[in-house]
C-alpha cells in the first residue's frame with residue numbers, strides 16, 4: 171500500500187470530523203505564530219539593553235523594559251498554553267473518535283462475513299485479532315501523529331523558515347540547505363531501525379505467549395520435571411531480545427549524534443553569518459539570538475522525522491492487512507429473499523459435493539431425506555462428514571454442486587437470517603457468554619420475559635438448580651458445571667423455539683449423570699420438531715426414527731434402526747462396536763445379580 175492510497179482510505183474516516191480537523195488546524199496555525207514570539211522578544215531585549223548600555227541610561231529605565239518584556243512573555247505563555255491545550259485536546263478527541271469508528275466498522279463488517287473467513291488459516295487463533303489490533307493502532311497513531319505531533323511541529327518549522335528568509339535571504343538559505351540533509355539522514359535512520367523495531371515486537375509477542383504457555387502447561391512441565399528446559403527456552407528469547415535491543419540503541423545513538431552535530435554546524439554557520447552582518451552594520455546585535463532561536467524552531471521538528479517515517483511505514487504495512495479484512499466484500503454472506511409463512515421442516519440433499527476452503531473434500535455425492543417432525547440420527551465414524559452436513563444446512567458454507575432443499579425450496583433462495591431464526595443448534599460444548607444465567611438464556615430471544623426464561627429453564631430441567639443458587643438467575647453462567655451449562659444452552663433453544671433443531675454430539679463431553687439429565691431435556695425439545703442428531707451414544711441413536719449412515723463423506727445407508735441393523739452392513743458394524751464398547755454382557759450380569767439379591 172502506498173502513502174496516497176493510505177491517505178485516501180484514512181480520509182474516509184476523517185471526513186465526518188472535518189470541522190474538528192479545521193479547528194485543530196486553525197489552533198495549530200495560531201500556535202506556530204505564537205511560538206515565534208520568543209525570538210522577536212529576545213531580539214528586541216538584546217537590542218534595547220545594548221542601546222541602554224550605549225546611552226548610559228539608568229537602572230530604572232532597564233527595570234521598566236524588563237517589566238514590559240516579562241509581561242509580554244508571560245501573557246504569551248498563557249495564551250500559548252491555552253492554545254496547546256485546545257490543540258492537544260481536540261487532536262486527541264479526533265484520534266479517539268476515529269479509533270472508535272474504525273473499530274466499530276471492522277466489527278460490523280466481519281460479523282457479515284462467511285464462516286470460511288473465520289476458519290481460514292490466515293485468520294486462525296488470534297491472528298485475526300492481531301491483524302485488527304495492529305491495523306487500528308497504527309492507523310490511529312498515524313492520525314495522532316499527523317494532527318497532534320507532526321502538524322504543529324512542521325507548522326512551526328515552516329513559519330520559522332519564512333521569518334528567517336524575510337529577515338535575511340542568506341540566513342534563510344542556510345536553514346533551507348540543512349533540511350534535505352536531515353531528511354536523508356532521518357530516512358536512513360528509519361530504514362535501519364525499522365527491522366530492529368519489528369524484531370523487537372515479535373520477540374515481545376513470543377515472550378508473552380511463551381509465559382502464557384508456561385502457565386497453561388505448568389502441570390505437564392512439573393510432572394515431567396522440565397523446568398530447566400523451559401527456563402532455557404525463555405533465556406534464549408531473552409538473550410536475542412537483549413542483543414537486538416542493544417543494537418537498536420547503538421544505532422539510534424549514532425544517528426542522534428550525527429544529527430546533533432549537523433545542527434550545531436548550522437548554528438555555527440548562522441552565528442558567523444549574522445555576526446558578519448552585525449559587524450558591517452546591516453543588522454542589530456539582537457539578530458544573532460533571533461536567528462539562532464528561529465533556526466532552532468526550524469530544526470527541532472525535523473529531529474523527529476525518523477519517528478514519523480517509521481510510523482508511516484508501520485501504518486502502511488499493518489494497514490494493508492487491516493484493510494484486507496475491512497474491504498473483504500467477497501467474504502460477505504449471501505442471502506436469498508424467500509421467506510415462507512411457516513416452515514414444515516422436510517430437508518433433502520441431492521448429489522451434494524462439498525470441499526472446505528482449504529481443499530479438504532468432505533462430502534461426495536450426498537443424497538438424503540430428513541422427514542419433518544421426526545428425529546434423524548447421523549451415524550458414522552469420526553471425520554465421516556456428519557458435522558459438515560449440519561454446517562451446510564445452517565448455510566455456514568455452500569455446496570460445490572448438488573442441491574439442498576427445505577420444504578421443496580432450494581436453501582440458497584431462503585433469506586439466511588430467516589432460516590437461522592428457524593433453526594437451532596446445540597453443540598458438543600455450548601458457548602456460554604460472559605454474563606448472568608438469565609442473560610445467557612435470553613440470548614435465545616431478547617424480547618422474552620423473565621417468566622418465559624423460567625419456563626424455558628423448567629423445560630430444560632435446570633430451573634430448580636438455578637433457584638438453589640444464592641443469586642438465582644443473576645448468577646454468573648460461567649460458574650456452572652459443564653452439564654448445567656449445556657442445559658442452559660438447551661433452555662436458550664427452548665426460548666428461541668425453532669421448528670428445526672440440529673444436535674451435534676450434545677452429550678459427548680459430559681459425565682454419565684449429566685448425560686442422563688440432559689437426555690430428559692433433549693427428549694422434551696425433540697417433540698414435534700425436525701431434529702437431526704449426531705451422536706456416538708447408542709441410546710440416542712436407538713431413539714431416532716430415521717438413521718443416515720455416512721462413511722468418508724458418502725451416504726452408505728439410510729433407514730430405520732431395525733432395517734439397517736438387519737442389513738448387516740456398515741451400521742451393523744458400528745452399532746455392534748458401540749455395543750461391545752459398553753461391555754453390555756458385564757453390565758447385564760451386574761444388573762441381573764443385583765436384582766437376584768433383592
Ligand SMILES: Nc1ncnc2c1ncn2[C@@H]1O[C@H](COP(=O)(O)OP(=O)(O)OP(=O)(O)O)[C@@H](O)[C@H]1O
Pocket residue numbers: 289526527528530531532550551552553554555556557558559
Ligand atoms: N473447517 C474445516 N476446514 C477444513 N476441513 C474441515 C473443516 N471441518 C472439518 N473438516 C474436514 O472435513 C471432514 C469431515 O469432518 P466433519 O467434522 O464433518 O466430520 P464428523 O463426521 O462430524 O466427525 P466427528 O465425529 O469427529 O465430529 C474431515 O476430514 C475434517 O478434517
